[in-house]
Amino acid sequence: MCRSIKTLFNFDPPATELEIRDASLQFVRKLSGFxxxxxxxxxxxxxxxxxxxxxxRELITSLRTTAAPKNREVEAAKARERAAARFGQTG
Structure with missing residues (x-):
């Protein structure tokens, strides 16, 4: 749907209020077209x-999993690798 919206569940440390608001803002922007x-x-x-x-916020706090929490830095590195493979190296 919107590439700017990131997964917020099951991270250590948990998602911050700012991350939740930013994702919500992107979602409303997408829906409204503004x-x-x-x-x-x-x-x-x-x-x-x-x-x-x-x-x-309610959804994230209500969800349960047995999977180990994801590491933000590791997930960001994986995303950069996917982007490099998809779009090629820059610079």
Whole structure:
């Protein structure tokens, strides 16, 4: 759906409030088609971001797994490797 939205569940340390809000913002941007809403739509946009963030927070805290928590640095390195393979090396 939106490549900017990252998996937030099962990481050590857990997802921060900022990460949850950023993912929620990207989701609402995608749904609305606005990267920045007009003044007329700003309140509805912000309300939607807060509601999505609350739902995401509830989901993340409710989920259970027996898998070991993922390491952010390892996952970021894997993502960089996938990007390099897909798009080629730059620089």
């Amino acid at each position: 990267s920045v809403p007009s003044q007329a739509n700003e309140a509805a946009f912000e309300r939607a971001v807060e509601q999505v963030a609350a739902s995401a």
